[in-house]
Amino acid sequence: MQLGELEKQVLQYFWKGRTADAKSVHSHFEKRRGGTLNTIQSTLDRLYKKGLLRREKQGHAFHYQAAMDRQAFIGKLIEGIGEDYSADPGSTLIAAFSTFSEKLSDKQIEALEKLIEARREADAEQSDQ
Amino acid sequence: MQLGELEKQVLQYFWKGRTADAKSVHSHFEKRRGGTLNTIQSTLDRLYKKGLLRREKQGHAFHYQAAMDRQAFIGKLIEGIGEDYSADPGSTLIAAFSTFSEKLSDKQIEALEKLIEARREADAEQSDQ
DNA sequence: CACAAAACCGAGCGTCAATCGGTTTTTTAC
DNA sequence: GTAAAAAACCGATTGACGCTCGGTTTTGTG
Numbered sequence: 001m002q003l004g005e006l007e008k009q010v011l012q013y014f015w016k017g018r019t020a021d022a023k024s025v026h027s028h029f030e031k032r033r034g035g036t037l038n039t040i041q042s043t044l045d046r047l048y049k050k051g052l053l054r055r056e057k058q059g060h061a062f063h064y065q066a067a068m069d070r071q072a073f074i075g076k077l078i079e080g081i082g083e084d085y086s087a088d089p090g091s092t093l094i095a096a097f098s099t100f101s102e103k104l105s106d107k108q109i110e111a112l113e114k115l116i117e118a119r120r121e122a123d124a125e126q127s128d129q
Numbered sequence: 130m131q132l133g134e135l136e137k138q139v140l141q142y143f144w145k146g147r148t149a150d151a152k153s154v155h156s157h158f159e160k161r162r163g164g165t166l167n168t169i170q171s172t173l174d175r176l177y178k179k180g181l182l183r184r185e186k187q188g189h190a191f192h193y194q195a196a197m198d199r200q201a202f203i204g205k206l207i208e209g210i211g212e213d214y215s216a217d218p219g220s221t222l223i224a225a226f227s228t229f230s231e232k233l234s235d236k237q238i239e240a241l242e243k244l245i246e247a248r249r250e251a252d253a254e255q256s257d258q
Numbered sequence: 259c260a261c262a263a264a265a266c267c268g269a270g271c272g273t274c275a276a277t278c279g280g281t282t283t284t285t286t287a288c
Numbered sequence: 289g290t291a292a293a294a295a296a297c298c299g300a301t302t303g304a305c306g307c308t309c310g311g312t313t314t315t316g317t318g
Contacts, residue, residue, distance in 0.1 A: 002131050002274090002275095003275090004274080004275040004276070005275085005276090006275080006276065007275075007276095008213055008214065011214075012214065012215060021295090022295080022296090023294095023295090035276085035277075035278090036277075036278055036279095037278095037295090038277075038278050038279080039276065039277050039278070041295080041296075041297085042275095042276080042277080042278090042297090043275085043276080045296090045297085046274095046275080046276095057284095059285080059286095060284070060285050060286075060293090060294060060295060060296095061294080061295060061296090062295085062296085070214060070216060070220075070224075071220065071223070071224040071227065072224070072228075073214070074210055074211075074214060074216055074220075074221055074224040074225075075224040075225060075227060075228030075229075076228070077210050078207055078210065078221075078224065078225045078228060079228055079229070081203060081206050081207065081210075082203070084137060085137065085140075085141065085199060085202070085203060086141060087199060087203055089229040089232040089233055089237070090229075090233055090234065090236075090237030090240065090241075091199075091200065091203075092203060092207075092225070092229070093225050093226060093229050093233070093237070093241060094200070094237075094240060094241065094244065095199075095200040095201070095203040095204040095207065096203075096204060096207045096221070096222055096225045097222060097241060097244050097245075098200065098204055098244065099201075099204030099205070099207060099208055100204075100208070100218040100219075100221070100222050101244070101248050102248075103218040104218055104219055104222070104248070105219065106252075107219075108218070108219030108222070108223075109245060109248065109249070111219065111223060112219075112222060112223060112226060112245065113242075113245060115223065115226050115227065115230070116226075116238060116241065116242060119230050119231075119233070119238065120238070123235075131305090132306090133305080133306040133307070134306085134307090135306080135307065136306075136307095150264090151264080151265090152263095152264090164307085164308075164309090165308075165309055165310090166264090166309095167308075167309050167310080168307065168308050168309065170264080170265075170266085171266090171306095171307080171308080171309090172306085172307080174265085174266085175305095175306080186315095186316095188316075188317090189262090189263060189264060189265095189315065189316050189317080190263080190264060190265085191264085191265080259318105260317100260318095261316105261317090261318090262315100262316090262317090262318105263314105263315085263316085263317100264313105264314085264315075264316095265312100265313080265314070265315085266311105266312080266313070266314080267310105267311085267312075267313085268309105268310095268311090268312100269308100269309095269310090269311105270307105270308085270309095271306105271307085271308080272305100272306090272307085272308105273304100273305090273306090273307105274303105274304085274305095275302105275303090275304085276301100276302085276303085276304105277300100277301080277302080277303105278299105278300095278301090279298105279299095279300090279301105280297105280298085280299090280300105281296100281297080281298075281299100282295105282296080282297070282298090283294105283295085283296070283297080284293100284294085284295075284296080285292100285293085285294075285295090286291100286292090286293080286294090287290100287291090287292085287293095288289105288290090288291085288292100
């Protein structure tokens, strides 16, 4: 799922937890980059059709919000990379870890180990039943 | 770094450790998908200009080979995603782990833990000096 | 130097995001 | 209920970029 520059920015805007209609989004982006309301509208529509935004009629306008959070979306993108280049999940993850290794803080490493631990426990649970 | 379909396939061809000239690559891909030698040539050239293939004149033709292996490249792509969506390395990695968690074998989890351990030791080493 | 092989150039096509003018549909206000 | 306003929707244009390939130039070899 490759997004254009404006799409990326709009998505990140919604990841702040906001719900907004085209008008609000437009007034937010107008200052920093210009563009008409129509441009924002078609971008919202594209993101909606791609399943990245949810929307709902509220009075006269659609109110949009993120359909998944940043973490879930990034996970999907990384999954897509694995598929594109025929890498299994394990090696994709190892590639990621190797690349980032030096940049990780102790805290982040701990968080990762906690996830691993949790996953191990889930495994044990499974074999109990 | 978004690649086209042919580019992806050619790159994977080189990840098998091969060194090859345009002619060889073409004869490899001709069966499964057709296309002229010229198409392969321009694809090799594009990949070369993107820094994904290395090349060297050998007699009258360039011999190409992968400039980095699959793991390094996938690492770079994932890094790019983090940049595109303003995610720090730690959260990118956690997103990857969360997404793949259930799909990982025990072996792959162990491999990951070994990497974490290695990274911890590197840290300790550092603080010794 | 001539011939062959490969590199290189350039153009056309398809896809897709960004952009925006114009039209249709929907809401709301009277 | 109808008119005005607001928003959605449609369609066309532009700009990237990958794929494709014909044609020209360069290069290596005998």
